[in-house]
Amino acid sequence: MNFSSDTAAPAHPKVIEHLVQANAGPAASYGDDGWTLQAEALLSDLFEAPLRAGFVASGTASNALALGLLCPPTGGVICHEHAHIYCDERGAVEFFGHGAKLLPLTGEHGRISPEALQEILQKVDERFVHATPPKALSLSNLNEAGCVYTPKQVAELANMAHDRGLGVHMDGARLVNALAFTGASPAASSWASGVDILSFGLTKTGAMGGETVLLFGANADRFDELEARRKRAGHMPPKQRFVAAQIIALLEDRLWLELATHANEIAAALADGLQNMDIPILHPIEGNEVFAKLTPDQTAKLQEGGAAFHVWPDGSARFVTCWNTGPDEISKALALL
């Protein structure tokens, strides 16, 4: 009954299998290996577009490298006030961005509202040198409330951003869960809706550590700059084949979709169970996260019974399900209540 995070889950057996296969003989260092090539090709297939991919150790690194490309040190990055990059990455965007500024917006269920975006964009006066102008928009999908942006929602916000010359980034640490929920294609959910650079994560899906920075369209021409920044940040793993092999494991046969679908279904089952007990659910269940308003008594019962979960800043209990969360864990947790 560990609902603390999808980063608490082990890796899927297929990931181990691919690691073992990749562990045969010598291979060129720093990404000049066959696994890296293959992983990039599989990503290109998955997103139905040419792209360039950089493989890194953490989602924080992926987000910060991506935004370092999209926003100059004198610019700002618009994000949701609860965004991981704003609240939970210890200033990584500011570090990689050499002092770039995050500009937080509000919005229900973790989604930036078009109105809030419109308002901040309309206020921008590029001739007013004293204020930091926004230069990038960052959307999390799934967002921090466990909710999705549909392709249409992404496009609406991305178009507004592009119209003002901003680049568009997506923090896709849980994009697989969003895709499993919406049924939309990876392409439709990213570049085809205006995403310029995507931080596409597979660690939470079932890797040991497999995060990517994906450059779409014209941004692919900036791959050399990404490489320079990866190296400089210590995010060019010497034996990169072992990151690439994990990506391959999860992309082959759309394993990622199977795992994300499972995690989403289990989350939905948990939410159903809680609602049946009249426990308020704070956000629509659109992925693998459930935010519930528990009484102190309920919280205590769960914790004493051995269920792990985080109490969120708003006082709610956050439950995250994973590729290996079993139906029995849900039953057991519900039984404790």
Next chain:
Amino acid sequence: MNFSSDTAAPAHPKVIEHLVQANAGPAASYGDDGWTLQAEALLSDLFEAPLRAGFVASGTASNALALGLLCPPTGGVICHEHAHIYCDERGAVEFFGHGAKLLPLTGEHGRISPEALQEILQKVDERFVHATPPKALSLSNLNEAGCVYTPKQVAELANMAHDRGLGVHMDGARLVNALAFTGASPAASSWASGVDILSFGLTKTGAMGGETVLLFGANADRFDELEARRKRAGHMPPKQRFVAAQIIALLEDRLWLELATHANEIAAALADGLQNMDIPILHPIEGNEVFAKLTPDQTAKLQEGGAAFHVWPDGSARFVTCWNTGPDEISKALALL
């Protein structure tokens, strides 16, 4: 016959074994797991001292995080002019150090000479605000010429640095090879000789990716700052148990020493073979690297025969041996000549 780098080698089977063992059930994220605790305890045993350890994705990250702790943005880091941090890390120290300056010194066989260090230290005038004063000394052991600093040599330089208020860092990406050569203890080669922070690497020894930042003595009190910097740099792996498990694999039963000893012996055998053909060897063989002065004809023969190695900036051929380099590879390479 891949002598290109020890980062081209696969991982040792024990590393895979430990990864599989660690892949059982949930574990707390970001280092709050049992493997991390165990790995830190094993490191403390190995170095016979209390210490704090941060686990990161690359040697570049380890060096840059360590020097970011030892040197303020307004200070400088003394290093050898061929040091990896000066030549091969794309400005990582400058990035993590927020513009700190590297101050390169010369010295034979990759070793900073005490005279050169003395000279730069004597010139320092702390009251002259215009020049960047050195605040840290970084030694690579093995260094870039494949040579060691003995504990005595480390102590001589470290004492000079400490006397002027500098912190002392060691880039130990191949420290295991130095230890296998000198027979000195890890303690004697590091903190007992004045090393304040050690970048201790096991990736080149036989891990998939296992690098550490080790804080000794009073520096251990700065662990919270290291953690903040790790997080901020995206170098706090969400599923850190999988890095820790690799460290454990290589520390248990001193596997690292066995592997390093093997690599060193193979390198010595290669050097012997080359010398027997009157091929000049440029640096003493004190680890797992051989720098040889080949004729264009010899270079061609080797390359055509399938031997991989790098041509170094000074024109020499660099051969690196690994935990799994076989004697047959040496024979075959020598036969090609």
Next chain:
Amino acid sequence: MNFSSDTAAPAHPKVIEHLVQANAGPAASYGDDGWTLQAEALLSDLFEAPLRAGFVASGTASNALALGLLCPPTGGVICHEHAHIYCDERGAVEFFGHGAKLLPLTGEHGRISPEALQEILQKVDERFVHATPPKALSLSNLNEAGCVYTPKQVAELANMAHDRGLGVHMDGARLVNALAFTGASPAASSWASGVDILSFGLTKTGAMGGETVLLFGANADRFDELEARRKRAGHMPPKQRFVAAQIIALLEDRLWLELATHANEIAAALADGLQNMDIPILHPIEGNEVFAKLTPDQTAKLQEGGAAFHVWPDGSARFVTCWNTGPDEISKALALL
């Protein structure tokens, strides 16, 4: 009728006089001159305390240098959401702070409310490495609504900050106006109420360019670090005597107080006049700034009549008075309405 800013005003004749006097013969560069010594001594007298002073070209530089000393790159600076450092300095604090993060709070009339400060401080969990902990508090006095913090108000906020280990900075670009309003001593309004580092400005008072960073108490020991940062930022003027001479001009015979008192009185007269016409005044008049809610018609009349002022983000008209704003300018402006 230029009410656009106190930076639009010329310098006071005494400032010119002192510049001319200082322009005699050679003097040591970079602050090793007699004028610098004298200016620092006069500041020490004014603040009735030992202190160290750095002289810089702009208030932005002063604020950013001060906060760079108080807040590490991994920390945050609490400020008002309308603070100059948050809205109008193009990310200078983030630049000098190497990516330090500003944490904006709300509060009426430009003042951080004790409740808002309490709330953010109580939420801090130093063990949670993922979030940026506040390390400094920055108060503007006058603030951006033209209002003061009394010594008591400063002390209340500063004590809360100190209790949690934060340093306290004051942006005193218009501190002279605050002092003229409250009648409190410079000492009571700064270090005696808990201010660790003060950005004390005299440019708006009547200099051509005279801004200072004042280090009080234990922070004075960090003067060498300030000097290193000043030099590195290009803020150590080669002929510093000409900045120091301006400071001297405004400190001698408390000229600053005379000028600030005049500016405040003129502002009060303007506000009175506007209120007599039932034009709403948005903030208490506690210095040399008046924020008025004009109708479009009134705005047009003033602008067409030649009165210069800025329309503020909230739609109000901001009028700033200076050392040389004449009563006739007020009468003329009021007559236009």
Next chain:
Amino acid sequence: MNFSSDTAAPAHPKVIEHLVQANAGPAASYGDDGWTLQAEALLSDLFEAPLRAGFVASGTASNALALGLLCPPTGGVICHEHAHIYCDERGAVEFFGHGAKLLPLTGEHGRISPEALQEILQKVDERFVHATPPKALSLSNLNEAGCVYTPKQVAELANMAHDRGLGVHMDGARLVNALAFTGASPAASSWASGVDILSFGLTKTGAMGGETVLLFGANADRFDELEARRKRAGHMPPKQRFVAAQIIALLEDRLWLELATHANEIAAALADGLQNMDIPILHPIEGNEVFAKLTPDQTAKLQEGGAAFHVWPDGSARFVTCWNTGPDEISKALALL
């Protein structure tokens, strides 16, 4: 007898005159004033080309802002090993360049030799992500040995740099002295010979503080970026008219040329006198600096007699002459010997 630096000199009376004239009535802040416009127009006339100008407080700021525009954080700046930016600006280029790396070259009499430049440029392998590629070349004219680059010499080096895609910067803190010596036009010595961005200083010529960043050609389109960086660095003086007025004073009627010619002539007279006593002069006299090899006895005599000068790192005595150095000071100094 103050030969310590041209920054020790007072301002020329014309500078004071213009300051007094500019001190009349209100003027728009932050560079939106008539003096700024006029100064930029005069600079454009002087350099016989369209250009954009930013006015800053120090040569350090000018150099660092210029190089921040020309070199990305992942790149390097080639300079002479004795360059002011390398030795005497406390890492300002590294700070403004967000960790960009200085790449020092040797060369006689402070001049980068074409051979040294050729060598470093030929070694560049853009595909080798690990090393920092040079992205800008910085030339000091006068350089740190008091010697000039002729337009032909500038063009030779600049062409080599441009051929490899590098931008070219000139540190012209003493460009006026170089122009007075070579007789070449400002245009020929800068953009017409390949200089992209010029740090043109007038503080040492006779201003209180007047330094500029001049953007030529296509770089002029990056003026908005310069403005953003100026603001962010605290180098956009609120009352900028007072910097601009000084520039105007020194440009009108080519006052700069008159003053620089005088300083150069005085330096030549000093060098002649020293050579007549068989005191070795280390570098050709091509501006307002004389480097002489004094005996300890000679040094003592001068110092005891009241002559101020700096002992240089190479042990020589550096004498700098200024717009107001009198022939009597030379006679007196020579008499002491």
